[in-house]
Amino acid sequence: MKPCSGICYICPTPIGNLKDITLRTLETLNLVDLIACEDTRRTLKLLESYEIKKKLLVFNEHTKHKVQAYLLEQLELGKNIAIVSDAGMPGIADTGQELIQACIERLIPVEVLPGPVALINALVVSGFPCQQFLFINFLPRKPGKLKKLLERTRTYGNTVCAYEAPHRLIGTLDQLRAYGTELEVCVCREMTKLHEENIRGNIETVYNYFIHQEIKGEITLVLHWLESGGNKHE
Numbered sequence: 001m002k003p004c005s006g007i008c009y010i011c012p013t014p015i016g017n018l019k020d021i022t023l024r025t026l027e028t029l030n031l032v033d034l035i036a037c038e039d040t041r042r043t044l045k046l047l048e049s050y051e052i053k054k055k056l057l058v059f060n061e062h063t064k065h066k067v068q069a070y071l072l073e074q075l076e077l078g079k080n081i082a083i084v085s086d087a088g089m090p091g092i093a094d095t096g097q098e099l100i101q102a103c104i105e106r107l108i109p110v111e112v113l114p115g116p117v118a119l120i121n122a123l124v125v126s127g128f129p130c131q132q133f134l135f136i137n138f139l140p141r142k143p144g145k146l147k148k149l150l151e152r153t154r155t156y157g158n159t160v161c162a163y164e165a166p167h168r169l170i171g172t173l174d175q176l177r178a179y180g181t182e183l184e185v186c187v188c189r190e191m192t193k194l195h196e197e198n199i200r201g202n203i204e205t206v207y208n209y210f211i212h213q214e215i216k217g218e219i220t221l222v223l224h225w226l227e228s229g230g231n232k233h234e
Contacts, residue, residue, distance in 0.1 A: 005108045006033070006080040008071075010096065012089040012115030015218070016192035018049050025113050026050055032082040036071055038094065042086045059083070064095045071099060075108045087218070089117045093137045093163060118191060119161040122220035125198050126159070126186035129224065133159040139172060139221070150179060153225070160223040166215040173207040181205075182226040190217040202226070 009028050014020040029035060029052050036059035037043035043056055059067045071081055083090045083099060090096030091112075103110050119135050134153055139162045140146045153160050164172055169187070176183060181202040187210065190196045195217070199209055 004076075004078055005106075006075045006078050008075055008099070008103045008108060008110045009080065009082045010090050010100065010110065010112040011082045011084050012113060012117065013043075013046055013084050013087055014192065015087045015116045015118045015121070016190060016196070018046060020116050020192055021046070021050075022113065022115055025115055026052070028113060029054065029082055029084075031080065033079040034071075034074065035082045035084060036067065036099075037084045038086045043084055046084075059095060059099075061095055064098065068095075068099050068102060072102055072106065072108070075103065076106070087116070087118070089115065092117060092119070116192075118163070118188075118218065118220050121191050122186065122188040122198075122222050123159065123161050125188060125191075126200065126222040126224070128159045128184065128186065128222055129157070130159065132157065133161060136160060136162040138163055138165075143175065143178075146175065150183075150223075153223075157225075160221075162221045162223075164219040164221050166217060166219055169215050169219055170207075170210060172221070173203065173210060176203050176223070177207055179203065184224045184226055186222040188220045188222065189215070191220065193217070 009032060011025050011028055034057060035054045036057050038060045040056045040058060047054065057067060075081055083096050085094050085096065091100055100110055123130055123133055140149060181204050183203045185203050185206045186198060186200045187206055188198050199206055
């Protein structure tokens, strides 16, 4: 650890309800010199809700190469920086992981604060086994790769969590119908928000529900085989 460097704080933010933020995260956002965020509009809404005024810097897929070098430079100069995503834990399916790795390589201290993670909420509310699970950012689009993934998870009894875009949900569910009604699905939509819904059932039941809906909002899929290794879970 470099004695003169600042600290890179990984700060999870609410996945929907702005009240789902910890006191420690609010304290940290108040104390740091700079907040790096995916979208200033989303982050400003959160900061204004808690009367926090800080310099913001856009740090996402489009700016990461230029901005990461600047953030590392500032950290090595002793500045404390908070990294936030639009929602949830930075480093999960966004650019935060690359910065964390770079900090570790340069012996810059990294502190990860606890907080909301969409995949964990979805996993627990699904009611499927949580003892061993596999997180996939997005399910493979190619049928062959999807088949290999599902066969592997069925063999080992893994529950699968994946994020999904609303305009792709029907197509994904339709593709999953090829694996029969032993495939259980929970579609978690708009978690922690006013119109949250968690639709569970076998793949046919869930597909038939959403085929008649106008689908909006953030979505997390949870998949589990009714029979894994020949044994039904309780």
